[in-house]
Amino acid sequence: MTEKGMKGEIRSALDRYHAAQKAGDLDAIMQMFVHEPQHVINGVPAGPEAMRRDVEAHIGRNAYASVTVDLSRLRISVDTTSDYASTHGANATAEPVIYNSDDGQRAMAYDMIRSEENAWQFVHQQVLPDPDTRAYSDQLLAHAGTPLDKQTMVWTRRLDVPLEEVWHAVSTEEGLKKWWLPKERDGGGLQFALDLRKGGAFRHSWESTILDVREHALIDLKEFRIELQRDGDGTLLTFFVFTMNGDEWRAFWRVPYTPLYYAQFGGFDPWTARGWHDALDLLETSLTGREFDHTLGPEWEGRPGQLIHFYLTYLRELHRQKALSSRPALKFAGPGGRSDEAINPEVLKNQAYEGLQLRLETRTPQSVLVIERETSAEGHPAAAAEMLNLVADYISEQGEDPSGRPFMRILELTPASNPRENRIRFEAGFPASPTVAARSEIQRRELPGGTVVSAVQKDPIDSSIRGFNAWPRIIQYAEEQGATLDSVWGGAGGWQEFVEIPPVYGKGDESKLYLPISR
Known part of the structure; x- marks a missing residue:
């Protein structure tokens, strides 16, 4: 299934969901969701039974009847590369889905997974703070947590209060009650018992052992670490959380049947990140009176959730960028596939000729979006892959799909004594x-x-050199047909179209080369 096909499936799933709402079909609505086990949060039932009662109440008061759905600004992002996707199919986000009713407008974002039965279901639904923008305040970006490894995130803040006041807030029951684990605190069930010494107990929702403590400087627990440092008239706070892995901590309640769901976030749990970010906001508010303009999410007080929406987007994008930056550069390989084997240009040229299927055809002009760069011959495959991904992401962000296959066009080649060091624009x-x-x-x-002369090359493309050496045969074929070349490869003429993105030079790949001519 192609990405475009999956986007079509997701639109169809949204249509089925909205049709079920209009029809008041309770079972069909419930089947659209991946359900967490029935459980209790702060004395309030949660899970499929609670959701079923909520949906029944909506149907009972005919709440869906007057709602209209606007998908005109819908953006769908599909991930088929994560560990979850490789095991279960794919996961995706769809936003904004805009609902208009007598009560006003509400915009939603849906996290979805494609099950083994090829059915798309909702894992999480989120109220968007503003359907018209993805921008976040400088304040929120500056305070965002930083992932350190698969288990750890760190938040750093400068607080405009003396060190002694911050120490009181993080080391006493009186201070902690104003900010620690706000969701559980607001539920009324959070009690503290502190034995503030090395080896002592730090009791809150659970009991932690204090590994180290230094007055006005450090509280180190198995799960957390708080560091304080005087900074002029203020205090620099560094807060480590070592229990951020989505599959190993409390987050398993949210997506119990999708054990690799958190792979798209680099293994981190966005909901936990949201919670600790909010706790630090409350700490700062309790000390300085400063208020923050972002909100938590619909789970707490029914407010639009800029904070959870931020961490869902932020952690997913960080993981994607990290994966792209760690992708190994593709190396040139000899005819036998060994990078250390001497390259025989004549052998490569003959191999390139053997797989070509040449013909003349007529094309209509195509409007394209491109990135132009210059790199070495050795580095250009990896650079092309990065450039194609950037263009594809940009087109998707505009709510569109590419209208054709990815391509690469050589604009200028500057030879070097070592072919691998040729400069390619x-x-x-x-x-x-x-x-x-x-x-x-x-x-x-x-x-x-x-x-144009077109050439389909179906045999393995082991390196860019093989693609380059196909061009002389294309030019020769054009001349045999009595054609006059509009331009030759190395100028602004021919281009190479790839079947897949990124262009992977390896066994079984296929590409198509085009050269414009006049007859």
Whole structure:
């Protein structure tokens, strides 16, 4: 199933969900969700039975009847590369889904998974603070937690109060009650018992052992670590949380049947990150009176959830960028697939010729979005993959799909004594609707129409050199047909179209090369 096909499935799933709401079909609505086990939070029942009662109440008062659904701004992001996706199919986000009713407008974001039965279900639904923007305040970005490893996040803040006041807030029952674990505190069930010494107990929702303590400087527990440092008239607070792994801590209640769901966030639990961020906001408010303009989410006081929406987006994007940056560069390989084997240009040229299927065809011009860069011959495959991903993500962010396959066009080649050190200036991108505007390094260009020589290369493409050596055969074929070349490869003429993104040079790959000509 292609990504475009999955996006179509998700739209169909949303249509079924909304049709079930209109029809008052309780069972069909419930089947759209991955349900957590029945449990209790602060004395309040939670889980499928509680949700079923809520939906029944909505149906009973005919709440869905007057609601209209607006999907005109819907953006769907599909992940098929994470550990979860490779095991179970795929996961995705769909936002904003805008609901209009007599009570006003509400925008929702849905986290979804594709089950082994190829059915899309909701894992989490989130009220959006503003459907028209994904921007977050500088304040929120500055205070965001930083992932350190798969278990640990750290938050750092400068508090405009003396060190002694901050120490009182983090080391006494009186101080902790104002900010520690706010959700459980508000439920009335949080009690503290502190034995503030090395080896002593730190009792709250559970009991922790104090590993180390230094007055006005450090409280170190198995799960947390608080460091304080005087900073002029204020205090620098560093707060470590060592229990952020979504699959190993409390978050298993949320998605019990999707054990690899948190892979898309780098293993972290966004809900836990949201909770500790809010706790530190409350700590700062209790000490300084400063108020924050972001809110927690619908689970607490029914408020639109900028904070949880932020961490869902922030951790997912950090993980995606980390995965891209750690992708190994593709290396040149010899005819036998060994990178240390001497490259014989004649062998490579003959291999490139053998797999070609050459013909003349007529094309219409295509409007495209591209990124242009210069790199070495050795580094250009990895650079092309990165550029194609950036363009694809940008088109998706605009609510569109590419209108054709990914391609790469060589603009200039500067030879070097070592072919691997050749300098290549090239562009890579996708055909895209003219309604998608260019932005920054993403430029609007055109692939020419008219008569072209096309060459389908189906045999393995072990390196860029093999693709390069196909061009002389294409030029030779064009001349045999009595054609006059509009341009030759190395200028602004031919381009290579890939079947997949990113372009992986390996066994079984296929590409198509085009060269414009005049006859």
